[in-house]
Amino acid sequence: MKTKKWSVLIIVMAMLTAMLSACGGDKNKENNASQTPAPSSSNAKPSGEKVELNMLIAESILGGIQDQLIEQFESSHPNIKVKVESIPDGSIFDTLRIRISSGEVPDLYQVNIGHVTTQMADQAGYLADLTDMEAMKGYAESVKNASTVNGKIANFSMGVGVLGLPYDKAALAAAGYSEPPKTWEELMALGKKMKDSGKDLLVYSSKWETGIGNVFHWAFGAQAIKDPAFKEAYLANKVDWSIPENRAVLQQGFERFKELNQYVRTGSFTNEYSIAQQAFTSGESAMVLGGTWEAGTYRGLNADLDLGFMNLPYMDEAANPYIFVPEDGLALNAQSKHIEEAKTFLNWLFGEAGNYVQVQKAKGNMSAITGVGELDASYSDVPNWLNTDRVVSFANTGPIPSPTWIALGQAAQQYTFDGKLDSAINKFIKAYDGTKSK
Known part of the structure; x- marks a missing residue:
């Protein structure tokens, strides 16, 4: 396994300080x-x-x-x-x-x-x-x-964690992708190719209580990048979802959650994560929703796996957020x-x-x-991600309380199965307003 000596932490020190203090300040005061x-x-x-x-x-x-x-x-x-x-x-x-x-x-x-x-x-x-x-x-x-x-x-x-998609380079190459998808449309096209070949695009993050709504990290992060007012309200847990632009963020998130779900492995929402990891490493899916904390597990399950790590292409690359999670x-x-x-x-x-x-x-x-350990080769691009102004904190461990995040995942599943978009959005907004900071 090719590795690089660990020097990433120095790059992200100042950034993590500012980001975590912004996310956790109000909670700590309480x-x-x-x-x-x-x-x-x-x-x-x-x-x-x-x-x-x-x-x-x-x-x-x-x-x-x-x-x-x-x-x-x-x-x-x-x-x-x-x-x-x-x-x-x-x-x-x-x-x-x-x-x-x-x-x-x-x-x-x-x-x-x-x-x-x-x-x-x-x-x-x-x-x-x-x-x-x-x-x-x-x-x-x-x-x-x-x-x-x-x-x-x-x-x-x-x-130091970054949310993303560990992927099988060989599986993507077999579908005609020499590099991971850079746009949402490319990701959906890959999903269709995988489905037509009898395989799943993605194994989801399983029964983690906060795992189901993970697409929304990018939905909220992308809006925070382009809209300073939304970012301020988001980090303070004070978003007014009645504003049309803010409700549109939810609408896109719910729609993309449903679109992606047609290529997600059945049972992903309820299995233990170890089952998802095994499905991925055994070739049953091309990707798994995870982060920069588990390359050793994948290599242990399949030493021959040509492992890569990609950001979810929720938006075009220049506007897409990177999701940080300690x-x-x-x-x-x-x-x-x-x-x-x-x-x-x-x-x-x-x-x-x-x-x-x-x-x-x-x-x-x-x-x-600092100075301890080596960086897995699959994470070689991550230091460059963290050295940008598009890093956004993990939503349910910062801006949004965990119970509200769970309600978001439940509402997203509701929409996936019954197609009632406004009902699902309103369900989340009610939960959000109930835990909104004053």
Whole structure:
């Protein structure tokens, strides 16, 4: 596998800082009243007693090598045992909601910095501040800022993410495409060719609660690029959808969602993402909706796959947005009975010892730590994307609350099946207005 040495993070540092602060500022202000117990000093040492840490993660966040990592850690830290609860990716946030509500939050757990469950964990006092952690020194300032909730660094992010379409270069070449489609019309023409040959164009992002409406990241992003007033309202969660130009954005998004759906693999909306990945790597589809955090998985499933990565051509290339999304990361329970032991594990995984590089290699993602790891060849164009003024944040972890995003996906499916466009649009607007910032 051809790779390039990792230097991408330096390119995007300033951009991420501005973008994430714009998306998360209002939410963080709302949470100033939360009272999180302060963890003990990061300079304190573990007690030396034998303890067991509990960690809740989705099965892909550590690249599937969690057992290997835990074995290595425990061999050098015999007094600390780490019990990992690894669950399917599509279930992580539902599970976390339950644990927060029941007060059964583990010592370490997976969060997405903009997801509603992270805000829930903070308000309930379960989100520790990782600012003074030794391992956090390896993260650039902009990544720290991008990982901040209510004034504290909330997690060790696994990587810098960009939403897009991993694709099979050989499948596209067989359909007459020497490079990925550059326009929506070219993408639809490819979809028809694939369908006529008995294959699917795309496997969707499956049962992720926020995955169904992913086309709208580009719909909203494209409008934000060309309309400063919309961008300001969008980032502040204050869009007036009664304005004809804004309603037209929704109309186009719903129509393109339906058009694309005729070439999406049946069952994509309800399968686990691992099934979608397997369908893609086995040649059943030409593309899969994903991001720059999983090349290692695809190469592990099919070492012969000629893997590429493309932006969804929602608009013509010069006007098309690039969708940024910070990867999920590991958070520390501020109420853990084993704070120092949990910190020991986090410092071991993300610190100078370089254990994080094992995760980065297994995932094939874009590294979160400056100078660590290598960039997968399929992502070679992504640094150039990020060095433009067309980067827009992932909608449902910034401008639009997750419940509203879920309602958008449900409304889009409704339109796909019943064809009632105005009804679907109005359903989303009602949900949006219910969670709109004042």
